[in-house]
Amino acid sequence: MPIWRRPKHSGTTGGDKSKKTDGQPPNTLPPSRPSTGKSLENKLDWFQQQFKNCSDVIVRQFDLSSGQSSALIYIRGLINQTTAQDFIIRSLQEEADSLEKPEDIYKFLFEDKGLSVSQNKITEDMNEGLDAILDAGALLLIDGDNRMMTFSISSYPTRSIEEPPNESVIRGPRESFIEDLEINLTLMRRRLKNKGFKTESLIIGTKTKTDIVLTYIDGICKPELVDEMKRRLSYIEIDSVLGSSYIEESIEDNPYSPFPQVQYTERPDVVAAALLEGRLGLFVDGTPMALIVPVTLTMLLQSSEDYFQRFIAATWIRWIRFFFSFISLLLPSLYIAITTFHPEMIPPQFLRTIAAAREIVPFPAFLEAFMMELAFEALREASVRIPKSIGQAVSIIGALIIGTAAVEAGIVSAAMVIIVSLTGIASFIIPHFDLGLSFRLLRFPIMFLAAMFGLYGIACGLILIYIHLNNLASFGVPYLSPVAPLVVSDLKDTVVRAPWYKMHKRPLQTAAVNPTRQKKDSRGWAKDKG
Template sequence: MIRFKSRKMLKAKPPENELSKQNKDPLSDTLIANENTLRTIYKDCSDVIFRSFFIGGKDKALLIYIDGLSNIEEIADNVLSSLMQQTKEDDFYNITSLIEKRIAVSDVKEINTFSQSVHEISMGNPVILVDKRNAGFSLGLSKWEKRSIEEPSAELVIKGPREAFVETLRVNTSLLRRKIRSPKLKIQSLEIGHYTKTNVALSYLEGNASETLIEETKNRLSKIDIDGILESGMVEEFIEDNPYSPFPQVLSTERPDVVVSALLEGRVAILVDGTPFSIIVPTTLYSLLQASEDYYGRFMIGTVIRWLRYIFLIISLLLPAMYVAVITYHHEMVPTTLLITMAASREQVPFPALVEAILMEITFEALREAGLRLPKQIGAAVSIVGALVIGEAAVSAGIVSAPMVIVVAITGIASFTIPRYSAAIAIRMLRFPIIFLAGTLGLLGIMLGVITIIVHLCTLRSFGVPYLSPMAPMQGSEMKDVLIRAPWWKMNKRPHFTGGYNNIRQAPGQKPSPARKDE
């Protein structure tokens, strides 16, 4: 079973002023009083429109909406023009029935308080208030500009669906619904942020996800008490188990197929309105090192690429430190011919190997960051040309040696093989303390740093799941998708995220058999 650690989170509510207390009051049966209150709430808000009109030419009403968030054409055609027509005497006293008959809007809700009115208006839904009635109506006519579905920009697609999430929450949930056509796909919504009122959707497959995991995720989200949420990264910091660890404890992705795959495994997805990146919990170190293309191609190719990825992960973390340790303390490990060549290249360098490595690594990281921040048209060219020019100039000036430039270049290339940016940047951060240990203690310092990292990974958890699972603790039945990628017809069971039930995901005995020739 999955066990969760209880966490105490500070929940501080901002002090209530007179305006916030006023928002919780019920609507008055006097239209003038309601209008004055709402105008006070939306003082100095030029984009909030107050439109007075008469229903059927008799009963005075008020329409409030935000210009830019509501569908103005639908308001004019289906709301104002319909309600302002002359009404029969028997319909005049039944405003609810009249609105249901006249307004061609699919979503009409009755509201009774100022807080409900403000919430609906902020969501882009126009609100109608009628004189002599202490209730109003919210019309589902929100409309704003949104980005079309495009190819993922942060996760390159080699083989697989070429669609990515957008900044609109309902578009993202529809992408999940289009792939999972089952009512067992549950999507629960909640709001986070006192001012932004950001919609957050909790998605899971009923029967696949553990009830304990679902409740724990809800509890952590409900404890977030902040002014506003602008991106899913802000949610990550509030819900992760160990915020001081450099390793990410959630998986962030902008690809719907990755989220659907995680839901089928029994995990939980968190979608945040206003960002194309979703959060998947729980996650493990091996999940962060796996790419979608591992499962869309042949299993032998996926296994080879996965091993290549693991090897380059080790190179990215340890290669500069190994070079510094060997050059500084362990000359006997290098062949004599190579040692003479390296010594000749370092003859003009005034700095020790440790300073040389730190200087080149910082320069390379600065070039990589500059390439990310510059426009796409010139970012790649600047980073590549800058690395070539600076590296050649540094070697010619005698500041660094040529082998060090080669080591740093190989290390940078190796870091690009890690599929997840959050995992890659964690390795890049840990590279610097490992280099310091290598420069002071040699190979002993490298072993000390590696042991510290392994111990930390063994103690790390993601929503109660061990970070090195299923290797530590060892779960032999789930090793088919860690070091190797077994064929699909052999992976009959789901990972242990399901909590021990409904762990069968396909029928056994689906290995393809060769066709026999007719005798």
């Protein structure tokens, strides 16, 4: 069961106070707390029992000048040990010299919070102290007092912010998310300097206790959408969350659909743009991919490059992308259907060329296309798995050698090699990898229908896909919107990309609370000129 809590990250806002009950799920009683008394020795025995056979757990014991025994517990490699030594241990020892009575030490530490370390917290719950240590913190124990103090002084190696490897652009930001949740939220804060940007933190995973942060813009996003996301997350009971895909498969409306209903991205500007349209962003600690919901089919066919180019060029690129999306889905099937059932559709001279090329091929067009598509998928997968230094060379050489050898051996025709190559190139044009994978999967059943019934089979397959897409939704938003159902005002950012000064409204399906993006035409100066 997810545990809702206040975000621990600096600079964030939000946190659902109504959901927070001392770190426990709502409407549940807190677990029993282990009783160890005020003795430091008993506390250390309990923690050492919990961290049995953990060589990286450090227990630093030291005495204050007043004779009080103390201990600082942390995990080596997760905290800044210099901070622990200089600002906790040394500061406490120096301050203790001026405090004569043990009661003054307790008051200075627990009531006045005199240590110069921010983000500290007082607790009496041993389990909460244990969680703080596991969450890259340090725990301070003082003999003679039940209270403990936790410090958030995490410091561990992280990957530097680099250019997005999978969503590169020619004109636009070059920053991408990394595996550190706090840095990812900082990248979002730099773009959304607004008090309405909310970040609500929760924990999922009984073993990993992974931090998840739900983000949205209050006043733009519909409250029902936020409540629905929280409801779906509340049903997740799993022992580990090692990536955003764990969450994605648990919250999508139809997990058995081949089409993705959650968009993932590694670009902060993409998430910021989605939040400004009234959508939700979900960040998972330990993964550089953020999730966006709800999504539509047209969103998955759009690229961030569309919004950094001039609208005329962006519209032309979109037309090319939509056309080649159909090519990646239908080209092999059309070749099979026309050459097998409808040769009269091909010009006679071109038909003689194809017939001459296929004369020595012993397989029907369907089996020929099926073998070549499988070979291409194998080469694509091999290029991903083998080392990058040789991956590209192996994939290109393998394709050339296999294609040339297959044609010379008479196993496949040259026309089929061209068809499969064009199909593969078209599939790479689709910006979203999961949508491209959906088209690759659907390509095979449509090929089978084309081999069985010709163009009639292709038409039936497309009708079935259209019916499925019409019934598909992402968090209640129709997958084919704004085309079906038709929302005329939202068509400015679908097949075409209207100039920014013409897109006055946000998408009505997601931003009904505050649909106005800009109140007037930003090129009004041109009308007033002269």
